[in-house]
Amino acid sequence: MNVLFCVFSGTGNTRKVAARFAEELRALGHTTSSYEIKKGAPMPELEGFDLLIFGYPVHAFNAPEIVTKFLKKFPKGSLPFYLLRSEGEPSKLNDAAGLAPKRILQKKGYSLAGEFTVVMPYNILFRHSDKMAVRMWQAAEKRIEHGARLVDALGGETKKVNLIRRAAAFCLRIEHPAMPVLGKTFHVNAKQCVGCGKCAAGCPTGNIRMEEGRPKFGGHCVGCMGCAFWCPADAVRISLLNPWRVNGPYPAEGDPASDEEICRYLRKMYTNYFHESEKL
Numbered sequence: 020m021n022v023l024f025c026v027f028s029g030t031g032n033t034r035k036v037a038a039r040f041a042e043e044l045r046a047l048g049h050t051t052s053s054y055e056i057k058k059g060a061p062m063p064e065l066e067g068f069d070l071l072i073f074g075y076p077v078h079a080f081n082a083p084e085i086v087t088k089f090l091k092k093f094p095k096g097s098l099p100f101y102l103l104r105s106e107g108e109p110s111k112l113n114d115a116a117g118l119a120p121k122r123i124l125q126k127k128g129y130s131l132a133g134e135f136t137v138v139m140p141y142n143i144l145f146r147h148s149d150k151m152a153v154r155m156w157q158a159a160e161k162r163i164e165h166g167a168r169l170v171d172a173l174g175g176e177t178k179k180v181n182l183i184r185r186a187a188a189f190c191l192r193i194e195h196p197a198m199p200v201l202g203k204t205f206h207v208n209a210k211q212c213v214g215c216g217k218c219a220a221g222c223p224t225g226n227i228r229m230e231e232g233r234p235k236f237g238g239h240c241v242g243c244m245g246c247a248f249w250c251p252a253d254a255v256r257i258s259l260l261n262p263w264r265v266n267g268p269y270p271a272e273g274d275p276a277s278d279e280e281i282c283r284y285l286r287k288m289y290t291n292y293f294h295e296s297e298k299l
């Protein structure tokens with residue numbers, strides 16, 4: 020099969036997961052191409068593809084608005100598609116993040132073949148330990164290998180979302196109108212900012228422009244956290260969300276967390292997720 024990955028990634032987790040997934044599919048004899056979802060980018064050309072995989076992170080139990088807006092503009096078609104999500108915690112509440120993309124794509128004629136979810140370290144809320152990040156990546160690799168085998172056979176499962184989880188996700192969709200407003204009040208600590216422009220260059224909506232060597236934040240923020248996460252000087256302040264800011268990449272290699280070293284927050288959920296992944 021010729022597979023097109025359409026990926027949105029704020030801080031690199033989903034991009035990394037999708038790239039590893041593509042690598043696995045190529046090892047199984049398929050060809051892959053990758054398209055990055057960014058504001059203003061031309062739509063991908065779909066001719067010659069047999070399968071679509073849409074990759075994106077979970078934002079407040081939902082698909083990021085940049086993704087749903089992209090899908091609304093996506094051309095009609097009849098190809099099978101998969102959803103591939105990265106999320107910070109292995110919670111069923113996150114499954115609601117598939118609802119809008121599925122609805123939009125199915126309405127356009129595409130047929131859902133399955134959904135995959137992979138836990139990756141938080142880019143907001145709190146910083147997972149390096150050991151947790153390593154164990155997450157090891158679990159992710161297992162899930163990706165398993166997922167690629169399913170895609171190879173056009174198999175897979177879809178997530179059922181009960182009413183309570185739908186309602187929770189619906190309430191948190193407030194994030195979509197809130198982020199552009201909140202994002203306008205993002206700023207940098209002038210003493211720390213080195214004026215490198217990485218935040219502006221990496222912003223998926225072009226919301227940050229450099230003025231006299233300092234970033235200025237506009238009204239099109241989608242809350243991806245790329246600016247705060249990748250700032251080499253940890254100078255970006257994310258307004259009301261600042262207490263939950265996470266800065267700097269996680270390692271993928273090194274000692275993984277043992278069961279005893281799994282974070283206390285949602286410990287049972289992470290432990291079950293790791294054990295299930297390791298059995299795949």
Ligand SMILES: Cc1cc2nc3c(=O)[nH]c(=O)nc-3n(C[C@H](O)[C@H](O)[C@H](O)COP(=O)(O)O)c2cc1C
Nearest residue numbers: 028029030031032033076077078079080107108142
């Ligand atoms: C605004 C925002 C909201 C988030 N909400 C959730 C959430 O509801 N559930 C969850 O498990 N992770 C949540 N996360 C964490 C990300 O989904 C996770 O770290 C993901 O791997 C980031 O992928 P990326 O690097 O491709 O952007 C959120 C992250 C951001 C920035």
